[in-house]
């Protein structure tokens with residue numbers, strides 16, 4: 592294990608004219624990250640992702656709990672941990688006035704790489720991150736995607752076995768996100784363990800070997816993306832029913848009643864009302880769909896629209912928290 596954490600907690604206390612306010616940013620987090628994996632912390636804004644990463648990377652002191660990071664105890668040996676990790680914040684930490692080469696040179700020296708070795712190491716890092724072409728331009732002239740690559744390179748110039756990435760692709764366009772995913776996968780192939788935070792469902796699904804879904808400072812689910820989804824269902828049917836011809840609100844289908852009806856079917860795992868939609872979770876959507884249509888027809892319920900999709904991590908979030916991650920803030 593490259594990271595194990597038990598009962599990690601962080602409470603922030605802020606004082607203002609209005610009095611003292613406390614925020615339990617992280618409440619009780621247990622984590623284990625295996626060496627060589629890409630581990631994701633997925634959650635909405637304010638869930639406690641950054642706080643968790645900042646504790647594990649020694650930037651802030653936990654209020655409670657314990658952790659071992661890269662083989663060292665977080666409370667007793669933070670300095671040794673710092674030598675063994677890379678950390679890339681959301682803001683990135685790139686000096687915009689200086690070139691990628693100068694940025695990397697400084698990071699190499701700050702991280703204790705001897706002067707004689709630093710230039711060679713910087714060159715290797717520039718090549719690995721495909722930064723050579725614009726290595727000597729001021730960083731402010733780089734595109735968002737290029738700048739993000741410089742930021743990640745800064746966290747890796749001293750070749751740590753463990754890299755923390757706080758929302759590495761936020762704000763990037765799809766092409767740059769995909770490129771960065773490839774870079775992160777290359778790190779894994781080279782043996783680097785990665786812990787990243789994200790609020791992108793597709794990123795967690797496509798990139799992470801395992802993930803923890805966090806909400807309000809606690810982990811609500813943990814596992815491989817496939818296992819998490821399987822736990823909820825394999826498929827989901829989303830349907831809208833046509834209001835009765837009469838147009839009278841009293842004659843509109845009672846969605847809660849239809850929900851109960853569908854959930855009682857043997858092929859359905861769970862059914863939920865979401866606004867004017869019904870979501871029905873199924874293990875075998877293709878085969879269950881005809882039965883579901885028959886059950887609706889038998890009650891003279893008329894379908895306005897229907898879709899069959901694979902369950903996503905958002906369905907997992909809904910199942911665990913009662914709301915969609917894409918709606919949560």
Ligand SMILES: Nc1ncnc2c1ncn2[C@@H]1O[C@H](COP(=O)(O)OP(=O)(O)OP(=O)(O)O)[C@@H](O)[C@H]1O
Pocket residue numbers: 603604605614615616617634635636637638639640641642643790
């Ligand atoms: N220094 C601080 N002082 C007071 N409250 C804080 C501090 N840092 C974070 N918080 C609060 O702790 C909670 C968790 O914040 P955190 O930044 O860890 O969330 P997050 O999941 O990383 O969110 P985002 O996706 O927006 O970055 C939030 O309610 C936040 O306002």
